[in-house]
Amino acid sequence: MTTEAAVPAVTVPPRLRIVRHPLKYRFLEVKRVLRVTPGTVRVTFGGEALEGFCEQQPTDHVKLCFAEEGAAAPVEPVVVDDTWVDAPEGMSEPLTRDYTIRHYRRAEQELDIDMVLHGTGVGSSWAAAAEPGMKLGVFGPRGSEVIDFVHDWYLLAAEETALPALARWIEMLPAGVKVLAFAEVPGPEDEQVFETATDLTMTWLHRGTAPAGTTDLLERAIRAAVLPEGMGYCWVAGEANTLKPIRRHLRNDRGLLKQQVDVDGYWKRGTANHDHHEDDEHEHA
Ligand SMILES: Cc1cc2nc3c(=O)[nH]c(=O)nc-3n(C[C@H](O)[C@H](O)[C@H](O)COP(=O)(O)OP(=O)(O)OC[C@H]3O[C@@H](n4cnc5c(N)ncnc54)[C@H](O)[C@@H]3O)c2cc1C
Structure with missing residues (x-):
């Protein structure tokens, strides 16, 4: 048999x-x-x-x-x-x-x-x-950077400069899909409300008086996150230096493939007009 x-x-x-x-x-x-x-x-x-x-x-x-x-x-x-x-x-x-x-x-x-x-x-x-x-x-x-929305879950993380893009992700992703979103802002008064049809868990992280681009709040939150089952996609953007350990964590510790991780340095402390293509793992629009 x-x-x-x-x-x-x-x-x-x-x-x-x-x-x-x-x-x-x-x-x-x-x-x-x-x-x-x-x-x-x-x-x-x-x-x-x-x-x-x-x-x-x-x-x-x-x-x-x-x-x-x-x-x-x-x-x-x-x-x-x-x-x-x-x-x-x-x-x-x-x-x-x-x-x-x-x-x-x-x-x-x-x-x-x-x-x-x-x-x-x-x-x-x-x-x-x-x-x-x-x-x-x-x-x-x-x-436009086009990624087909076929994943089981999405992890999104940003500080203020990337909050407009994070908001667009939350607004554009398909209804019902699991989304874990982390946003670093100075305090509660800097939080925003976004409309979404997704199954969103939104976590706001407050850096208080610490200057932008000096904290590891996003990194710690992402390390502690329990990722859902299935195939996921991660998009993270903000200050370039603070993102490097996040990219390493997602690729090396979480074992995600290159095409599942987009970590984009939107600005760099001490550098005017930072080129976000500098640390690219793939081409950006
Ligand atoms: C794809 C992409 C999309 C972006 N979208 C947005 C957006 O929608 N809204 C937005 O506000 N920004 C956005 N940014 C980030 C923005 O381009 C940078 O913050 C840019 O440096 C701002 O230009 P600036 O002339 O004000 O400062 P610059 O002349 O570039 O820099 C002057 C100084 O300010 C510092 N600096 C730059 N940005 C910050 C910051 N946020 N906090 C603290 N110090 C800073 C620099 O390190 C430098 O020392 C985006 C960047 C990219 C790559």
């Missing part, structure tokens, strides 16, 4: 792929400015220039282009054959910083960007002074 052995389901975690969008520079006007928390300003850009704007995935982001001191408008990026190229000799490169598309409302032609007020820096300073009527360059998005 033969007994049929149970055949385990083959679950191969999908790989992330990049979908490109037509690369476009827009000079947009601020319609509204809202303090969403004590440390974050939501700037709403609007107008017909947003025609054709693309966005589709949680981590979609643009490059905001700022005017140099004393200049009336930002330097425009040079685009040749849908590719951003170096400025011609003698001309300056645009002054850019990466920011997540928090919301895009196509019908209203409105784009929301949530900007953290962290003190110095062209982005933070501009956000602190933002008022309706001001204009800013918005370049991109160049593309």
Whole structure:
């Protein structure tokens, strides 16, 4: 007599792929400015220039282009054959910083960007002074990082700069899927409420008066997390140095595959305009 052995389901975690969008520079006007928390300003850009704007995935982001001191408008990026190229000799490169598309409302032609007020820096300073009527360059998005939502669970973790993307994850993931989310903010007044159809367990971590990017709150929370059964996907973003042990933990201690882990350094303490492609395990849009 033969007994049929149970055949385990083959679950191969999908790989992330990049979908490109037509690369476009827009000079947009601020319609509204809202303090969403004590440390974050939501700037709403609007107008017909947003025609054709693309966005589709949680981590979609643009490059905001700022005017140099004393200049009336930002330097425009040079685009040749849908590719951003170096400025011609003698001309300056645009002054850019990466920011997540928090919301895009196509019908209203409105784009929301949530900007953290962290003190110095062209982005933070501009956000602190933002008022309706001001204009800013918005370049991109160049593309979207697409990951098929076929996983059994998701682990998400972020501090303030990556909170807009974490919110988009929570809003876009399929109904009922298990999500463990960790967010580091200064205190209770910096927490936000996100709408979701997922089975979400949201944990807020308060760093108090410790400067941003100096704590191991996210690392400790992730190490202590009991991950659900099945195939998972982890997305973690924030200060680059604090994320390194988290990436190692997820890959080495938890044994997750490369395509199950996206850890993205959104900024680095002491570095202006940190390049988030620097520590990449895969290409980012
Ligand atoms: C894909 C992506 C998406 C991002 N989305 C957002 C977003 O939606 N909202 C958002 O606010 N940021 C976002 N960021 C982070 C943002 O690009 C950086 O914080 C950027 O450095 C801000 O530019 P800045 O001109 O204010 O400061 P910079 O001129 O770049 O830096 C000046 C100084 O400030 C420090 N610094 C930078 N950011 C912080 C911070 N948050 N806290 C404390 N010190 C800091 C730097 O280490 C440096 O010493 C994103 C980054 C990436 C890569």
